[in-house]
Amino acid sequence: MERYIEKAAGLIEALPFIQQFRGETVVVKLGGSIMESEEGYRRIMQDIAFMECIGMLPVVVHGGGKAISRAMKEAKIAPNFVQGLRVTDEATIRVVEQVLNREVNPHLVDIIQQFHGKARGIHGEDIIRVEKLSGTNGHKESVDWGYVGKVNHVDVEPIKAYLKSDIIPVITPLGKGPAGRLFNINADDAATAVAVALKARKLVFLTDVPGLLLDPEDKSSIISSLHLGEVDELIERGVIAGGMLPKIKGMVGAVKSGIRKAHIIDSSMPHSLLLELFTSEGVGTEITE
Numbered sequence: 439m440e441r442y443i444e445k446a447a448g449l450i451e452a453l454p455f456i457q458q459f460r461g462e463t464v465v466v467k468l469g470g471s472i473m474e475s476e477e478g479y480r481r482i483m484q485d486i487a488f489m490e491c492i493g494m495l496p497v498v499v500h501g502g503g504k505a506i507s508r509a510m511k512e513a514k515i516a517p518n519f520v521q522g523l524r525v526t527d528e529a530t531i532r533v534v535e536q537v538l539n540r541e542v543n544p545h546l547v548d549i550i551q552q553f554h555g556k557a558r559g560i561h562g563e564d565i566i567r568v569e570k571l572s573g574t575n576g577h578k579e580s581v582d583w584g585y586v587g588k589v590n591h592v593d594v595e596p597i598k599a600y601l602k603s604d605i606i607p608v609i610t611p612l613g614k615g616p617a618g619r620l621f622n623i624n625a626d627d628a629a630t631a632v633a634v635a636l637k638a639r640k641l642v643f644l645t646d647v648p649g650l651l652l653d654p655e656d657k658s659s660i661i662s663s664l665h666l667g668e669v670d671e672l673i674e675r676g677v678i679a680g681g682m683l684p685k686i687k688g689m690v691g692a693v694k695s696g697i698r699k700a701h702i703i704d705s706s707m708p709h710s711l712l713l714e715l716f717t718s719e720g721v722g723t724e725i726t727e
């Protein structure tokens with residue numbers, strides 16, 4: 439009996455958080471690193487089905503970087519990244535589209551449905567408009583990333599229509615660019631743009647590290663809370679680098695545009711998403727004003 443009373447107490451502890459987040463939109467970005475473990479992402483999709491069931495409005499934007507690189511190698515195309523972004527030529531965009539829209543996305547939708555949640559895939563290019571990305575590398579030389587886009591606009595109506603029907607939208611990081619061409623988007627950037635366009639309550643990045651680490655080799659060196667003003671210095675010192683750059687930059691942009699909290703949390707910790715949402719301690723790294 440004791441065990442059941444404890445379980446009921448756990449549910450009651452979550453009550454104020456559930457009340458706070460009912461009807462609120464939470465954008466969850468799932469990194470491709472998570473998708474290397476079937477058990478890990480099944481658990482996350484279950485958490486997401488749970489969130490929807492208790493009245494929150496979760497929106498999933500997913501990556502799939504590792505799966506894309508694998509498929510490229512199978513197609514004898516060498517993956518090439520500059521500043522963390524995949525250089526995407528004609529042959530590459532075909533692989534990216536196949537992996538994201540036709541393999542990863544339906545698989546995630548299917549898992550939510552196995553947990554009796556309703557979910558539908560949205561191909562990013564049906565709602566996201568982009569321009570061709572321009573920028574420089576570490577030596578200030580300009581880079582041509584090919585079919586890589588910078589988000590200009592997100593049509594939120596199809597997302598909202600699904601949310602209204604208690605359906606969890608699962609979105610791929612692709613966009614439509616000039617001349618109707620398909621463009622690849624870094625999934626962190628796509629998730630940020632979707633969260634900002636939806637005026638979401640929260641933006642959560644689920645990844646393969648406990649959060650932003652002062653020393654990437656030391657998992658205990660987590661920076662649990664970061665203020666907007668501290669970010670530039672950490673980028674200059676090289677602490678925020680690699681895959682952390684688009685996440686932290688996205689979080690900064692999201693918080694500046696009015697999203698109250700943005701988090702990076704560890705997908706390998708069981709139920710880290712629920713812990714972040716439904717306990718006062720929280721986990722991972724959060725950015726506040």
Ligand SMILES: Nc1ncnc2c1ncn2[C@@H]1O[C@H](COP(=O)(O)OP(=O)(O)O)[C@@H](O)[C@H]1O
Nearest residue numbers: 469470471645647650651654677679680681682
């Ligand atoms: N300061 C840092 N703290 C934590 N991770 C870092 C840091 N700097 C770089 N990284 C790298 O960022 C990676 C997470 O980003 P990424 O590989 O893009 O993951 P995802 O596929 O989840 O988006 C980590 O695995 C780590 O290698």
Ligand SMILES: CC(=O)N[C@@H](CCC(=O)OP(=O)(O)O)C(=O)O
Nearest residue numbers: 470501502503523524623624625
């Ligand atoms: C332009 C660019 O780099 N696009 C990414 C899109 C997928 C992604 O971002 O996946 P992760 O979240 O798993 O890294 C790519 O092609 O890998």
